[in-house]
Amino acid sequence: MTSLEDKFEESKKLGLQIVRESEEDRLMTLSVGPQHPGSGHFRFTVKVDGDYIVYCDPDPGYVHRGEEKMCEYRNVIQNIPHLERPVIHDSSNITYSYSLAIEELAGIEVPRRGQYIRALASELNRQVYTLYWLAIYGIFLGHSTMFMWPTGDRELFIDLLEVLTGARVTHAFNIPGGVRNDIPDGFKERCLRQMRYFQKRLKEYEDIFYNMPLFRQRTEGVAVLSKEDAIKLGVAGSVVRASGVPYDIRKAEPYDIYNEIDFKVQYMKTGDCFARSYVPFLDMQESCHIIEQLLDKMPQSGEVRAKLQPNPKGPPGETYRRVESGRGALGYYIVSDGTPKPQHACTALPASRPKARRHAGSVLVAQLLASGG
Amino acid sequence: MSANNDEPKKMAASSQKSTENPPTPDKLPVPAAPKPAAGAPPPKKEPEAPPFEKGLVEEIKKKFGESIKVIFVKPLRIKIQVEPRDIVEVATFLRDSMGFDHAESAGGTDYPKENQIEVIYHLGSYTREDLGAHILSLTARTSRDDARLPTLINVYKSVEYHERETFEMLGVYFEGHPRNERFLLPEDWADIPPLRKDFRIKGR
Amino acid sequence: MKRELVSPTTFNVMVSKLSDILVKALDAPLGYAINWGRIWSLWPVHLETACCSVEFGAASGPRYDVERFGIIEAFGSLRQCDLIVVQGTVTRKMAPRLRMVYDQMPEPKYVIAMGACAITGGLYIDSYNVLPGVDGIVPVDVYVPGCPPRPETLIQGTMLLQEKIKRSKIK
Numbered sequence: 105m106t107s108l109e110d111k112f113e114e115s116k117k118l119g120l121q122i123v124r125e126s127e128e129d130r131l132m133t134l135s136v137g138p139q140h141p142g143s144g145h146f147r148f149t150v151k152v153d154g155d156y157i158v159y160c161d162p163d164p165g166y167v168h169r170g171e172e173k174m175c176e177y178r179n180v181i182q183n184i185p186h187l188e189r190p191v192i193h194d195s196s197n198i199t200y201s202y203s204l205a206i207e208e209l210a211g212i213e214v215p216r217r218g219q220y221i222r223a224l225a226s227e228l229n230r231q232v233y234t235l236y237w238l239a240i241y242g243i244f245l246g247h248s249t250m251f252m253w254p255t256g257d258r259e260l261f262i263d264l265l266e267v268l269t270g271a272r273v274t275h276a277f278n279i280p281g282g283v284r285n286d287i288p289d290g291f292k293e294r295c296l297r298q299m300r301y302f303q304k305r306l307k308e309y310e311d312i313f314y315n316m317p318l319f320r321q322r323t324e325g326v327a328v329l330s331k332e333d334a335i336k337l338g339v340a341g342s343v344v345r346a347s348g349v350p351y352d353i354r355k356a357e358p359y360d361i362y363n364e365i366d367f368k369v370q371y372m373k374t375g376d377c378f379a380r381s382y383v384p385f386l387d388m389q390e391s392c393h394i395i396e397q398l399l400d401k402m403p404q405s406g407e408v409r410a411k412l413q414p415n416p417k418g419p420p421g422e423t424y425r426r427v428e429s430g431r432g433a434l435g436y437y438i439v440s441d442g443t444p445k446p447q448h449a450c451t452a453l454p455a456s457r458p459k460a461r462r463h464a465g466s467v468l469v470a471q472l473l474a475s476g477g
Numbered sequence: 478m479s480a481n482n483d484e485p486k487k488m489a490a491s492s493q494k495s496t497e498n499p500p501t502p503d504k505l506p507v508p509a510a511p512k513p514a515a516g517a518p519p520p521k522k523e524p525e526a527p528p529f530e531k532g533l534v535e536e537i538k539k540k541f542g543e544s545i546k547v548i549f550v551k552p553l554r555i556k557i558q559v560e561p562r563d564i565v566e567v568a569t570f571l572r573d574s575m576g577f578d579h580a581e582s583a584g585g586t587d588y589p590k591e592n593q594i595e596v597i598y599h600l601g602s603y604t605r606e607d608l609g610a611h612i613l614s615l616t617a618r619t620s621r622d623d624a625r626l627p628t629l630i631n632v633y634k635s636v637e638y639h640e641r642e643t644f645e646m647l648g649v650y651f652e653g654h655p656r657n658e659r660f661l662l663p664e665d666w667a668d669i670p671p672l673r674k675d676f677r678i679k680g681r
Numbered sequence: 682m683k684r685e686l687v688s689p690t691t692f693n694v695m696v697s698k699l700s701d702i703l704v705k706a707l708d709a710p711l712g713y714a715i716n717w718g719r720i721w722s723l724w725p726v727h728l729e730t731a732c733c734s735v736e737f738g739a740a741s742g743p744r745y746d747v748e749r750f751g752i753i754e755a756f757g758s759l760r761q762c763d764l765i766v767v768q769g770t771v772t773r774k775m776a777p778r779l780r781m782v783y784d785q786m787p788e789p790k791y792v793i794a795m796g797a798c799a800i801t802g803g804l805y806i807d808s809y810n811v812l813p814g815v816d817g818i819v820p821v822d823v824y825v826p827g828c829p830p831r832p833e834t835l836i837q838g839t840m841l842l843q844e845k846i847k848r849s850k851i852k
Contacts, residue, residue, distance in 0.1 A: 138778050145731070145775070164638075166775045167731050168661035170678075170808035172646075173671055177678060177807075186804065192732035192829070236735065239742075243754075255742030262739075273735055273829060335603045338579035338635030349603045357553065357610035424554060424599060424612055426581075437599065439586050662810065663773040671809055678807050 131158060138166045179415055180206050185276050192273055193236050196229040197429035199278040204359055205425040205436040206280035217406035218282030219360040224398050225268065225277055227391050232261045233430030234384045241381065250313050257305060260298055267291060282409035292399050299392045306389055314382060323377035330375055341432020342383040347375035353428040365397050527552045540570060556614040561626050564617050568632040576605035577613055583639035585647045589674045593618045594647055596626055628654040646672040712851040720843040721751040723764040728782060731769025733796040736829040745832035750839055764791050770798035770805055771812045783819045793838055794821045797828045
């Protein structure tokens with residue numbers, strides 16, 4: 105490198121004293137703290153060199169509420185409202201995974217209609233989650249229409265879920281053994297009408313956001329996560345599908361009735377920021393088809409819940425079940441010692457934080473939110 | 478896959494270990510059927526360890542022999558237990574030769590009665606099609622009083638934060654991990670690690 | 682005679698009496714005007730603590746448009762904001778940061794505790810890492826119950842805060 109070294113030597117010859125600028129001095133350490141629009145409740149310590157981020161160290165853990173410990177003091181059904189809260193937007197999926205694990209431990213068979221309704225709630229929730237994510241993504245990139253449109257459309261889905269489960273966000277709908285109640289009359293027509301409307305709407309989203317030249321310039325080719333890196337880092341969900349690995353738990357390890365539903369796994373090969381933001385969009389389109397099929401194939405009548413004893417418990421053992429939630433693989437590892445309270449219930453989420461560390465040097469906010477937050 | 482429908486029955490039967498069928502020399506120890514107690518429901522049929530999973534376990538056993546203990550072999554789920562000093566070698570073998578290329582998550586469970594902490598890594602595979610649905614649980618047990626384990630961060634990069642969390646929550650020190658620091662608990666935490674069973678929540 | 686009228690002491694007395702009259706005349710309307718300005722432009726700090734932030738985001742959406750009340754989701758610095766909505770659970774790790782954020786805001790500032798977790802610890806009351814209520818750290822003006830509260834409840838909470846501000850006197 106000619107510049108610094110040579111100049112330093114020259115200056116010594118001239119008798120001048122130039123204080124050598126060390127590499128460390130150029131960097132400034134910033135704390136993108138827990139109160140920041142771009143980070144939610146996550147803290148990053150970044151070192152910046154001018155405008156470029158050189159080093160990034162994530163520091164999560166500001167919302168650690170001690171759920172794993174609290175699960176041990178509550179019996180299996182009482183745990184459901186607790187375990188919804190870690191991913192509040194996607195509450196039906198996280199309780200789905202928990203219910204599957206408890207059913208496996210205790211040997212409970214879920215009736216078919218209950219399985220269909222569970223899958224329906226899960227798919228609707230996936231749409232809700234992806235729309236919320238899209239809304240936050242849009243507003244932080246500065247596209248406020250992309251905040252208003254998904255939030256408004258999300259309200260329509262939340263209406264559907266409210267009619268189905270009784271609550272807007274915190275459903276507590278899936279319990280080990282099935283779902284709490286049956287779908288009301290007129291739900292099927294309303295839902296199908298909503299799907300027709302939403303599919304037209306998705307085309308509009310594509311026009312206004314994904315085909316926007318400025319968005320493309322900011323995200324295409326940025327923060328490429330290669331296929332090998334994605335596999336090594338163990339990322340899951342739409343991020344690994346955006347890097348070229350067509351892995352979806354609903355296809356790889358179908359749970360409940362997903363082996364009877366026909367859908368494609370959406371993935372892209374580029375692995376850049378644009379791919380990570382486009383794959384959830386494709387997932388949403390696919391989800392619409394899945395919901396239509398579910399409503400079509402649902403058995404017309406039947407029980408929705410297996411009869412449970414007051415304090416359900418199973419033989420000692422352990423299980424690990426996972427579902428594909430809006431964020432990716434979401435699993436539960438439950439150890440039971442034969443009492444109604446689980447001995448250890450551990451939510452298993454594949455890591456996204458090492459990935460954030462590796463990609464310092466790019467637009468932090470855009471790529472972070474594209475990876476699902 | 479129809480395996481899911483059979484899982485509850487197999488699970489209920491295989492969780493009770495009994496010594497009714499002594500293992501034959503050339504087969505793996507198959508989880509045996511429960512002893513029919515007087516007045517109990519009719520005995521369920523003896524669960525076969527599924528052949529594909531058995532094949533996987535046999536491959537591992539061929540390389541490592543007796544230092545691996547197989548806890549259970551169920552459809553799509555295998556659990557093996559190794560000694561703490563062997564865990565890096567076994568994990569490298571699993572990653573390179575068997576195709577379990579990433580760790581889904583890692584955690585620990587406290588067993589105060591046996592005075593041990595079990596650290597468990599759930600391994601999955603993205604690259605091998607036939608292993609896509611399988612999860613192999615790799616576990617190691619250490620004593621509660623001086624819990625140390627070698628870290629798997631050089632084998633599976635994704636366990637970095639999971640191991641930190643296990644250090645914080647259970648008190649297991651991972652040798653070789655660059656940052657054994659707390660990040661979930663507040664900085665002035667002065668109590669024992671919370672997920673241990675002798676840590677009682679106030680009022681319960 | 683004129684000299685006596687406009688001597689320093691009487692001048693002081695006249696000026697102070699004039700200012701008394703001015704204050705009495707203008708206090709109420711000026712106070713009302715200042716309060717009116719404050720009520721209709723409450724800018725919240727973007728402090729999403731936990732799950733209630735979903736409903737806060739929904740409240741800013743087109744259906745429960747909270748911007749008609751002046752509550753813009755201000756993405757500027759927190760030196761320009763005057764409202765903290767503590768959305769959700771405050772853990773022991775987050776608590777000093779919450780206090781720091783509160784201290785950095787300029788006066789006048791108001792606090793809304795949103796959600797059961799911010800009021801009393803809510804669902805997590807026996808957790809080892811959750812504060813039982815946030816009013817031990819920051820002085821709360823309005824409590825909005827719910828888990829999470831519906832956006833309409835949040836809007837009712839802000840209207841209560843507006844009533845409270847209207848009643849406050851400007852010094």
